[in-house]
Amino acid sequence: MNQKKIQYDWPSGRGDKWCEHLVCMEAMLQAVDTPLIEALSLDTPCRVAEIGCGGGGTTQALRAQAPKGSVIHGFDISKTLVEAARARTQYDDLLFEHADVSTKRHSQAPYDRLVSRFGVMFFKEPLVAFSNLRTWLREGGTFAFAVWGAPSENVWAKMVRDVVDEVLGLAPSVPDSPGPFRYADVDAFVSLLEEAGFSDVTHRSWRGALPVGGGFVAEEAARFALSSFSSFRELLDDAGADVYARAHHTLTERFAPYERDGIVRIDALVHLVTGAVS
Numbered sequence: 467m468n469q470k471k472i473q474y475d476w477p478s479g480r481g482d483k484w485c486e487h488l489v490c491m492e493a494m495l496q497a498v499d500t501p502l503i504e505a506l507s508l509d510t511p512c513r514v515a516e517i518g519c520g521g522g523g524t525t526q527a528l529r530a531q532a533p534k535g536s537v538i539h540g541f542d543i544s545k546t547l548v549e550a551a552r553a554r555t556q557y558d559d560l561l562f563e564h565a566d567v568s569t570k571r572h573s574q575a576p577y578d579r580l581v582s583r584f585g586v587m588f589f590k591e592p593l594v595a596f597s598n599l600r601t602w603l604r605e606g607g608t609f610a611f612a613v614w615g616a617p618s619e620n621v622w623a624k625m626v627r628d629v630v631d632e633v634l635g636l637a638p639s640v641p642d643s644p645g646p647f648r649y650a651d652v653d654a655f656v657s658l659l660e661e662a663g664f665s666d667v668t669h670r671s672w673r674g675a676l677p678v679g680g681g682f683v684a685e686e687a688a689r690f691a692l693s694s695f696s697s698f699r700e701l702l703d704d705a706g707a708d709v710y711a712r713a714h715h716t717l718t719e720r721f722a723p724y725e726r727d728g729i730v731r732i733d734a735l736v737h738l739v740t741g742a743v744s
């Protein structure tokens with residue numbers, strides 16, 4: 467059994483790695499932007515804060531869809547990703563800031579909307595973080611957060627973890643610790659947000675088939691997934707080239723049935739959680 471714990475060190479290693487695979491990651495996740503931005507109801511010019519904006523793919527989609535006169539402000543704890551986001555855009559109404567949103571204070575509630583695509587599952591102290599984020603929203607302001615559903619419903623991720631587990635033997639994931647599936651139990655997430663002071667918290671599901679890496683054949687998709695998801699590549703490299711080769715071969719075989727017209731697309735479930743400050 468490999469007891470190395472998977473760490474989500476976004477300010478350094480994990481953030482740098484996300485940046486390295488940014489174009490493919492964003493191409494894979496882009497489909498989630500449409501339902502997420504719809505859930506945000508951008509009906510009048512407004513000030514929007516994006517939590518964990520990464521390289522700014524969603525930030526740009528928000529700018530494109532928000533009414534004229536809106537200001538979009540992306541925050542991320544990874545300096546590398548904030549610099550990448552800035553380098554990709556040059557609009558006065560699109561701002562990026564390097565900050566830990568769980569502790570960053572504002573002197574007055576400056577935003578009409580809070581939004582996040584998969585950027586709220588990694589806080590060390592979630593109640594402290596969400597209670598702080600509540601103070602970012604003015605009274606009557608609303609939020610929309612996208613978080614992953616259960617691994618069993620997110621076959622794109624489960625298959626990759628299963629293969630790495632088969633070749634290495636991974637330590638089981640610790641429930642309620644930082645990680646992509648932390649809020650798979652969406653009712654518990656709703657309760658947490660209510661405890662943090664948000665009101666009218668509700669959720670709906672989005673299901674779709676995501677193109678792994680944005681549009682690869684099985685062999686490339688397997689290489690992308692093992693290199694970019696979690697810390698699988700580091701664990702596999704520690705175990706030696708033949709172990710990596712075995713994992714890549716097995717994952718390619720499992721991805722192959724999902725390949726159509728040269729693109730591997732695999733089922734995903736996302737919870738879209740919305741609410742307000744009243």
Ligand SMILES: C[S@@+](CC[C@H](N)C(=O)[O-])C[C@H]1O[C@@H](n2cnc3c(N)ncnc32)[C@H](O)[C@@H]1O
Nearest residue numbers: 476518519520542543544566567583584585588
């Ligand atoms: C899974 S990535 C998603 C990035 C981007 N939203 C996207 O969908 O492409 C999670 C992001 O949340 C950021 N993040 C994690 N904890 C954070 C914190 N406490 N404050 C600000 N950003 C944070 C990470 O640096 C990372 O960019």
